Amino acid sequence: MSKRAMILFAHGARAASWAAPFERLRGMTQARLPDVDVSLAFLELMSPRLPERVDQLAAEGVVDIALVPVFLGQGGHVLRDLPVMVEELKAKYPQIRFTVATAVGEAPEVLNAMADYCAGALS
């Protein structure tokens, strides 16, 4: 079993359909990182929540968890809620190294792909 993990951290929503692109993103990221356990976790409304997912990974002996916020903007959820949760998780699991990436929506290549898509949406 892999001892490294990546959690794609997303908001969550009431509509189950909302999660579809996140599931695809998880699969595509997993394909790029075959030796890493890549999973989704949510802030609210969907399961697993982030602390629950970390509990599972800790129980599996994972010692390194990379968190990637799958958010378009860095608002309160990424700037306030997530750091609080990560501090609590670090205190609970001092043996695990946690890293937190910048939100995907801030990445220039992602913005570039979004701009291409928007421009192409003109009919």
Next chain:
Amino acid sequence: MSKRAMILFAHGARAASWAAPFERLRGMTQARLPDVDVSLAFLELMSPRLPERVDQLAAEGVVDIALVPVFLGQGGHVLRDLPVMVEELKAKYPQIRFTVATAVGEAPEVLNAMADYCAGALS
């Protein structure tokens, strides 16, 4: 003045910092579509709201508005709130042609760029 417009429709947030990547996306899309008026509008918490922005464009004589939901997933906001707003806008402005694109987060190229970014976030 351009008679075609594109509105990048985003959620909105309390933190002003949240809008930064959307402003960049607007600029990048505008650069790709120099003959189109590209602007942002929000569902809530930020200005302008979508109906307000359409009012402005209608007053400027715009006859074609392409709406692109800048959302990662197609949840209730995209599947329910947006169509209701668009129907109201179509009734209010029958002279304007409205088109609504699929949410940016559903676009394969965008997901691909996000997966690349996630994979690269492993330190």
